[in-house]
Amino acid sequence: ALAELESYSYSIAHDKRAPLSAMQGFSRILLEEYAPEFGPEALNYIRRMSKSAERLDRLIQDVLTSSKIMCSEMDLQPVQPEPLLREIIESYPNLYSSKAEIVLQEPLPAVLANSAALTQVFSNLLGNAVKFVEPGTQPRVVVRAEQGNASVRFWLEDNGIGMPPEATSRIFQMFQTLNRPGLYEGTGLGLAIVRKALTRMNGAVGAESVLGQGSRFWVDLKPAP
Numbered sequence: 001a002l003a004e005l006e007s008y009s010y011s012i013a014h015d016k017r018a019p020l021s022a023m024q025g026f027s028r029i030l031l032e033e034y035a036p037e038f039g040p041e042a043l044n045y046i047r048r049m050s051k052s053a054e055r056l057d058r059l060i061q062d063v064l065t066s067s068k069i070m071c072s073e074m075d076l077q078p079v080q081p082e083p084l085l086r087e088i089i090e091s092y093p094n095l096y097s098s099k100a101e102i103v104l105q106e107p108l109p110a111v112l113a114n115s116a117a118l119t120q121v122f123s124n125l126l127g128n129a130v131k132f133v134e135p136g137t138q139p140r141v142v143v144r145a146e147q148g149n150a151s152v153r154f155w156l157e158d159n160g161i162g163m164p165p166e167a168t169s170r171i172f173q174m175f176q177t178l179n180r181p182g183l184y185e186g187t188g189l190g191l192a193i194v195r196k197a198l199t200r201m202n203g204a205v206g207a208e209s210v211l212g213q214g215s216r217f218w219v220d221l222k223p224a225p
Contacts, residue, residue, distance in 0.1 A: 020060070023053045074114050074200045078224035081108040081122075081154065084115065085143060088123050100130040105144035109152045110224035117197040118221075121205075124190045125217050129158035132215075147223070151203075154219040162214050168207040 027050035035043060082104060089095045089102055111118075130139035139158065146153045163171070172195040191205075198205050202222060209215035 020053055020057055024050060024057065027053065074117065076112050076114055076201060078110050079113045079115050079118055080110050081118070081145070082106060084119060085122055088119060088126065092123065092127065094130055095126055100139040100141065102126065102130075103140075103142045105142060107147075108143070108145045108154070109147050111152050111221040112224050113201050113203070113221055114197075117201055121194050121197050121219060124194050125156050125219070128190060129156055129160060129215070129217075132160040133158075134161055150222070151220045152223050154221075156217045156219075157214065158216075159214045162211045163207075163209045164211050165209060168209055171207065172205065 027046055030038075030046050031043070031050065038046070085104055085108070094100070095102060126141060126143075129141045133139045137159065139160070141159075142155075142157045144155050144157075146155070172191045195205055198219065198221070204220045205218065207215055207217045
């Protein structure tokens with residue numbers, strides 16, 4: 001029954017993207033081709049409508065990602081984190097060196113994981129680390145690893161706004177946001193997706209933080225055989 005419900009939720013979320021794309025497309029046409037015919041108030045309404053559609057689209061994409069992680073087969077293989085992380089950094093514009101300083105401290109040992117799911121984990125954690133900083137501050141993230149007998153622990157340490165220590169136990173729940181309204185965009189699903197993905201890979205995730213002093217997120221995975 002749970003599997004059917006997940007499949008049904010996925011179908012609903014997927015089907016919503018078609019009319020939403022039409023809303024985004026027509027809003028863009030109005031702004032680009034007919035802006036001179038509208039007054040300032042009308043243009044403001046159109047921009048707000050377009051921004052709301054974009055936010056809903058991000059939310060739907062996160063729901064689809066969450067459903068995929070829960071429903072798809074999770075084949076675990078040895079994964080080398082270092083090239084995977086470098087590919088993420090090169091692929092995401094918000095992680096470019098011109099916008100953020102991301103330091104990979106080797107060695108980063110191979111782990112038993114699913115490459116696509118681990119990409120989702122690291123991209124979400126890095127994306128949050130560079131997003132939640134004080135205005136005017138260049139984001140800096142250090143990624144390092146600690147090799148244990150039964151697990152490899154990855155640390156992602158940032159110079160962001162941080163959070164109260166008591167909040168670190170609930171930020172991995174769905175739709176939990178701690179940011180200041182209007183300052184940072186987000187759907188409240190990113191860290192829930194991270195937790196689900198790591199659970200499927202027999203791993204774990206957690207955080208340590210102090211408000212105003214950055215955050216340290218850790219990811220535990222089994223070492224590759």
